[in-house]
Amino acid sequence: MGTSPSEPVFIPGDSPLQAFSLLLLLLVHDRILLTPHAFERMKRTLARLGLEGRIGILDCKAGDHPGLWYETNLETLRLAEEAWRAATAGTAHLASAYDRFFRSDKMDVFLKGQLALELFAVLLDLHLLRLTPDVPTRAALFLPDTPLNRFAMDHLRKTRGFSPNASWVMSMGWLALPLYYLWLVREVFRRGFRLGSERKAYAVARELSDGFGRAVLRDDPMVDGRGIQPRDVLFLDRSRESPHPAAGECPELGYDLQDLDTLPIPLGPGAAAPLLFYFVRPVLDALRLAAQGNLQLLPAAAFFLKQSWPYDVLLRSFRVRLISSNKDWGDVPQTMAANRHGARSFLIQWSDITAYPEIHHAFIAHDLYFFWGEGHRDFHAGHKKIAQPLSTGCIFKASFLEQRRRADALRERIGLGRGRAVSFFDTTFGDVYEYPEAMFLRYLDSMRLCARALPETLFLLKRKRFWLDSYDSLISPTHRAAYRERWDALRTLPNFKDVSGSVRDPEALIAVSDVVVTLAMTSPSTIALLCGVDALYYDDSGNRQHPFCRLPEKRLVLDAPQALADRVAEILQGRARPTQLLSESDLRPLDAHRDAGALERIRDVLRAELSSSK
Known part of the structure; x- marks a missing residue:
């Protein structure tokens, strides 16, 4: 689709909520231009709002500029702490409030990670505009008015001399609050409640991901038939997205299976505090953030609660000592929910994570992380929180x-x-x-x-x-x-x-x-x-x-x-x-041990962990 130099360009960042800012612009402009990367992030929301026909896509891609993707990741990581201070001035109390409730110390990692995703998206789009002929001279460039976006624009002005004709449009981050409550009410009605306080015990719980068809890349590498038996593991399905193909294999292999999306909310001793937190905390956050004139963290806090909620319901329904993560990025809400209930999370590295410094892999938090070697462990060392990093060798x-x-x-x-x-x-x-x-x-x-x-x-x-x-x-x-x-x-x-x-x-x-x-x-x-x-x-x-x-x-x-x-x-x-x-x-930095004993080392540590937590 062709574009005209007179058409305005919109830089939405990473949040789909900014599609509503785009909607405001379309009240006064016939068409708005996005970079291909911005369109990819927003296309589902744009389709739901029926706005795709009024969006033009600029002919500028990161792949046209070798090295730009990696340089922007590095730039984002270098700026992470400075951006955190600039974008959250007066609002850092949010992290401590969540840490107290979840009995953890990892909320700042999650919030910084969410801000890093936003900063990367904005910087990448701005760099593409800077490197694309005639785009900086177009009629107008619009960005949501957030502290982080102003920080990014100021950074590029100082370091690159890039000062386009930029205007600010109202940020729609505040919509995170009503949308969160719509989601939460729907969750409560969909799940229903369950009376009774008896909870079955498991050593490990894990969401289905890889299934059981491969030798190493499978969901049960921790099961060795000695320390951890199939009966000790609870596998979790997410039927709302679609039942996992391996769900039917669990009973045949001796594993219990629970649908994480339909598990009823348990009522009993201790049920009031989490329900109050999930219902009241977002309002308190919004009021305090609004009083300080900075709602930058509100969408991230709402997203955290949506991610941690299923695991809070799970861990009030079952006694689980270890949560096995199936993501080498994210899962901070899962880890913090585990910590609140006295459980710990662990992650087994399954791929080379030294390809390049990358924001998704930087801001992670786990209790146990089984790395192949110190080279993987030390990647992003300044941004992640790992209570026990363990180098066990390559698992393959x-x-x-x-x-x-x-x-x-x-x-x-x-x-x-x-x-x-x-x-x-x-x-x-x-x-x-x-x-x-x-x-x-x-x-x-x-x-x-x-x-x-x-x-x-x-x-x-x-x-x-x-x-x-x-x-x-x-x-x-x-x-x-x-x-x-x-x-x-x-x-x-x-x-x-x-x-x-x-x-x-x-x-x-x-x-x-x-x-x-x-x-x-x-x-x-x-x-x-x-x-x-x-x-x-x-x-x-x-x-x-x-x-x-x-x-x-x-x-x-x-x-x-x-x-x-x-x-x-x-x-x-x-x-x-x-x-x-x-x-x-x-x-050796990529593989700490010359032998092939990685999985046995991991199982030994998990057996010891389970023995010490009895």
Whole structure:
């Protein structure tokens, strides 16, 4: 859709509530322009309000400026404390009030994380406008009038000399309060109440996420049949979104299952205090924040209460000692709800989290966090609160060794025989992410170059979205023709095979591979290198933050299709061995132990934790 220089641009930030600020602007303007990133964040709300037809999308994307996504993340993290002080002047009491009720010390991490998301969204959009020709000279730029947005504009004026013709529109953050109460009343009527104070006890509770079909990436890695038995675990489903596919397997495996979205509210001793808190606290917050003329934190507080509420209901219905998190970002409300009821949260690292300093992974809080190594533990060390960070080693190595022992069966199943194999892994991509579609197309080019240059080698592809037949639904109309040309050409090659539907475990494919390649600085290549398998990364997005990006002389990271194809050929011909280029000082920060005992260490700690909390 074309845009006119006279049309105003709106910078909404991260909150969908600002769609209502946009609605105010549309009372006096026929059409408003958004960046693609802002439109992606707001499109569901815009659709519900029937406003999509009056929105134009600017032709400016982070992927057009290699490195911008990473630089803006770093900029946001550097500014986090200063932004917190500027945006919450006189309102820091909010964190202490929640900490007292939840018997925790983590609310500031949650609030800072929410502000960081908002700041990143605003800074990214402003940088895109700054870097897009003629946009700064358009008729008007509008932003919601919040302390954080004024801080961001002032920061760019001082550091970049960027002073567009900006105007302020009323922020709609105050709508968080009535919308919260509509949600809460609906929750109470939907759940109903339950009389009685008897509570069944469990060692661990966990929301279903990965299911039970894989060796490591599954929902019950803590169950060892010795310390923690299936009967000790309560799995949680969220039926409001849609029943989890693995829910039906729980009874067959001996696990109890509870729907977290329909669990009745227990009435009994101690029930009054939480009900009063969830019903009264938001009004008190709003009145005090309004008196100080700063409602910046109100949407974050309402969001926190909506996230913690289901776990408060759960932990007043059952006695649970450990809550297993299935998110490597967020879950602060879950952790604080656990702390209020005398439980603790734990998280097992399942992927490489050193790709780059990233705001989602920075502001987290857990009681126990099982890291692969100190390099992961120390990432974002100044922003997160982990009571017990424990370095246990990479959790995939034991399964990798087992898969290698059984490699002949997998080789036969995928038609590999005794030949050589190179496995390619993808990741989430798109023009509103750090990895644009054009980068993915170049990755397809690299696969085709490799397969044509080495016809005796089998090239395997494992897609992250293995449940889809192809990438067709993930490609925008802009790149669809270019994608179809590449995909069709690749699939006709006799030595290329898509094994996404037949190989679920990444470590299984790594075990039968001579070389592993990943799109961007993502986990499969890191896991391969930690397991002693040669691996490379394809990344032309401008990322210079991963530890292996800082070793250019080792040529682990390639940013051009032909360069990647040449490097793969060198490895297969024995002229290069990435695993031999990495020293212990390169590997141990990412994997604290050379052995394959990570999961046993984790289970030992959990058994000790449960024994001490009896």
